[in-house]
Amino acid sequence: MTTRKQIVAGNWKMNGSKDLIDQISEAVSNQTFQADVIVFPPAMLIEQAASKGLTVGTQTVSEYKEGAYTGEIQASLAKSLGATYTLVGHSERRAIYGESDEDVANKFAQAQEQGLTPILCVGETEEERENGQTEQVVARQINAVITKLGVAALANSVIAYEPVWAIGTGKTASPEQAQAVHKFIRDLLSGNDKQIAQSLQLLYGGSVNEQNSELLFAQDDIDGGLIGGASLKPESFAAICRSAKG
Numbered sequence: 660m661t662t663r664k665q666i667v668a669g670n671w672k673m674n675g676s677k678d679l680i681d682q683i684s685e686a687v688s689n690q691t692f693q694a695d696v697i698v699f700p701p702a703m704l705i706e707q708a709a710s711k712g713l714t715v716g717t718q719t720v721s722e723y724k725e726g727a728y729t730g731e732i733q734a735s736l737a738k739s740l741g742a743t744y745t746l747v748g749h750s751e752r753r754a755i756y757g758e759s760d761e762d763v764a765n766k767f768a769q770a771q772e773q774g775l776t777p778i779l780c781v782g783e784t785e786e787e788r789e790n791g792q793t794e795q796v797v798a799r800q801i802n803a804v805i806t807k808l809g810v811a812a813l814a815n816s817v818i819a820y821e822p823v824w825a826i827g828t829g830k831t832a833s834p835e836q837a838q839a840v841h842k843f844i845r846d847l848l849s850g851n852d853k854q855i856a857q858s859l860q861l862l863y864g865g866s867v868n869e870q871n872s873e874l875l876f877a878q879d880d881i882d883g884g885l886i887g888g889a890s891l892k893p894e895s896f897a898a899i900c901r902s903a904k905g
């Protein structure tokens with residue numbers, strides 16, 4: 660059985676400030692966690708966060724290397740400012756900005772080309788869950804990357820399962836519900852490559868807080884979390900980091 664190091668990642672979305680970087684850095688830097696801790700501040704704060712010694716990612720990247728794409732975030736520039744990870748396909752990017760599975764696969768490819776580790780976000784809406792389509796949706800989102808890049812590309816990546824109905828709603832998936840989908844993802848990958856399936860870190864996201872994180876992170880196929888709202892509260896974020904295993 661492969662042991663996977665857990666990750667606690669804080670996605671600040673369009674929130675935060677230079678002050679928050681100082682507060683989060685203070686809350687986490689004097690502690691030894693068993694998990695790797697990553698923060699995803701707005702892109703303009705990447706350099707500042709990295710300068711505090713935090714492991715940093717960007718919340719999205721352009722699928723293009725460079726050029727006339729006003730407002731986009733260039734993977735190579737994010738990397739040069741200190742980012743080592745990027746989220747791709749967060750449900751807010753898919754729903755609000757219309758990113759398709761193919762766009763997400765292209766961003767995944769560009770991130771890896773520029774040396775960023777992509778965290779591929781997948782998850783179903785409430786309606787899709789009620790219609791019994793959770794597995795189909797998650798498989799489609801993951802297979803888009805496998806089809807474009809081959810399963811080997813997943814070896815240098817992380818997947819975050821974030822049911823859309825649990826994001827920012829306070830309605831967390833139960834540990835059993837989350838574990839069931841994580842196991843489905845691992846089994847799906849196992850059908851392609853057993854080694855990658857065993858070693859890939861699978862994070863859960865959706866209303867994780869310091870009260871529910873320990874039980875979620877204790878599930879066999881959950882290797883940490885992608886935290887939204889609670890990652891903006893330094894003490895809560897540090898408590899969630901403490902609840903993760905090695």
Ligand SMILES: O=C[C@H](O)COP(=O)(O)O
Binds near residue numbers: 749829865888
């Ligand atoms: O990226 C993080 C997720 O969207 C979860 O957000 P949340 O913890 O506020 O529900």
